């Protein structure tokens with residue numbers, strides 16, 4: 001699948017940057033954290049942004065990523081190393097450093113976007129990240145993306161994804177017979193029939209990805 005290939009590429013890129021940019025004593029910790037987030041596109045964007053463009057050369061590994069706030073698709077996350085703490089904005093497409101603890105924030109209006117009065121208000125609420133919850137990787141919480149086609153919560157699956165639920169029978173759309181019944185055919189043979197299926201699915205009310213659809217047991221996905 002294209003998207004997971006892309007994710008693999010990012011993981012490898014980060015590994016390289018850790019190997020060349022992080023001091024040796026911290027490399028093992030950096031790799032362990034990378035493995036923890038290896039399926040989480042958003043955390044990977046954050047790690048890539050950090051390791052490829054450190055504001056100063058500290059050669060430090062990321063110690064912890066914490067969740068602070070979220071506005072629409074944009075996450076406000078904290079990232080700490082042994083001696084520094086940073087603030088990032090991140091989506092699964094991109095991450096952007098916008099502040100470092102102990103330094104002036106370049107774009108303080110960002111705090112108001114997330115509901116804080118100003119930078120001072122924010123730093124009074126978050127003098128450190130100690131009380132913040134860890135940002136949970138998507139594989140552990142089973143949340144934002146379909147594990148097979150990577151549709152986000154609320155989005156339609158790629159047609160044919162085995163996680164998609166059939167709106168006619170509530171079964172597994174890729175396995176139940178409803179699609180043939182509805183189209184009045186024995187098999188789906190060409191692009192036209194696929195398009196017709198997509199059309200009648202949407203007319204019926206296609207079921208977008210939701211967290212609850214995530215299979216509870218890995219064996220349910222074995223095919």
Ligand SMILES: [Zn+2]
Pocket residue numbers: 146147148149150151157158161162163164209
């Ligand atoms: Zn899917």
Ligand SMILES: [Zn+2]
Pocket residue numbers: 166167168169170171172173176177178179
């Ligand atoms: Zn069905």
